[in-house]
Amino acid sequence: MVGLETLVYHVSEKTAPEFTVHMPSVTDVYQKILAAVAGRVEASNVVLLPEYNAHVSWADESAWLIANFQGIPVMVDCAGGWDTAQYVTPQRLQALLSAGVQVKWIRIAELVSYYEEWLHEPFPDAYVLSLLQFCRENNIKVYFCEWKIAAFDKVLQVIAGYEDIVTVGFKTNSGDVEPAAGFRYIVDKLRASSPYPEHWGATIESWYWETRHRGWSAYPEANVWEPNNMPVSFMICHLQEAVGMPTIWYSGAELIQFEAYWWYFEHTTGKPRESLERIHHFLNSPVALEENSRTIMETLQAEWIGGPPKADIEWFSGRAAPISEYDIQPSKFDFKNMPKKYAVSCYSLSDSGNRFLRAEVVAVEVFAKVLGTTAEKASFARDQMRAEVERIIFNYSRLGPLWDPGTGIMHRRVIPGIIDVSVVGLSNKIDDSTFARITVQVKCQYFPKKKWVSK
DSSP: OOOOOOEEEEEEOOOOSOOBBOOOOHHHHHHHHHHTTTSSOOOOGGGEEEEEEEGGHHHHHEEEEEEOOOOEEEEEEEOOOOOOGGGHHHHHHHHHHHHHBBEEEEEESSSSHHIIIIIIIOOOOOHHHHHHHHHHHHOOOOEESSSSSGHHHHHHHHHTTTTTTTTEEETTOSSSSSSSHHHHHHHHHHHHHHOOOOOOOEEETHHHHHHOOOOOOOGGGGTTTGGGGGGGHHHHHHHHHTTOOOSSSSSOOOOOEEEOOHHBBBBTTTBBHHHHHHOHHHHHHSSSOOOOHHHHHHHHHHHHOSOGGGEEEEEEEEOOOOTTTSSOOOOSGGGGGSSSEEEEEEEEEEEEEOOOOOEEEEEEEEEEEESSOOOHHHHHHHHHHHHHHHHHHTTTTSSSSSEEOOHHHHOOOTTHHHHHHEEEEEEEEEOOHHHHHEEEEEEEEEEOOBBOOOO
């Protein structure tokens, strides 16, 4: 068994005024990533995947690479744009090497699905084979990844004879299956046909969120679909499903690639977001997953469109203590002294079941302050928030609406790591001179999962 060896991070520069992404210092960003990795893999195997203006001009991108990525191991995206004339050829790779760029990997991403779904043209076997041969001759590894399940037959066909240098990856933006099923699919395919079944990887990406928010039920007018809404707990679960799935027969992913850059770094400052630290906390530590209560809270926050705006709400993973005399165990979350008028708090009430199926009841408490308004208006806001909680939970339940990723095949939304969710009760409804509050009891069914993983 090989296990995790390489971590790859998408980085980006976009100069369009309508969507600007900028790294003031590529070296500084790389050092912050190395600090987050904290030795989980060797520093030489922490690799950047650069993208300049969506690969619209190779001349501009190569100049940017040569000027900014000296001394940093990179994975070059060889067929990343829409214009095939801008694809990276062996000659263009050689020019980068001659200029001192440390090309350790190349990526061939979504090429089969692009030719099948968009261009409707024969696959460019000769182009891919020329890249594979160049990489073999120059000691460069290849990451060949796809979201489309049906594409992997072609991927395995074209890499025949080069399996020793190619890592086959599943991209979590797939509209076909959930990430864990995709990982298992390619592992089974490799075990059946490849002499190197351990050469598999995963692209863990925030575009999963956009894929699952297409169609009439996704409320596009509220920008819920925006990939930066992707809950960190979702990404953690997808990551651990890839890294922590080894059995006695095969290992977990040997390569993990993260995307998009602006999900784990601010758009223009080069400052890491909380997501970078949190995802590596779970990758580096023995703890496997977030608690269900934290995952429920982040799902509500990401999907919130009704009632008070989510920016006006304090979000707590843990018991809030608006009235210390009432709560059994006062906590650090003293909402009474906070400036916002509304709060949502999620914490575990109970967990029961057996080794085959467990059920945890998560308390989702909603609060509205009376101060500055009337008791009647606070009660109305509280009821709006309760209804919004129930709407979101229903959308993720087995009875919720299906979504179409554009393939015409309808799917059910799921919360990673949880089989089903439902509202099973309301309690603790209180209206007094200080607060209007209520507790929505959310039942989470899940298969018993390890709270720790072997690293």
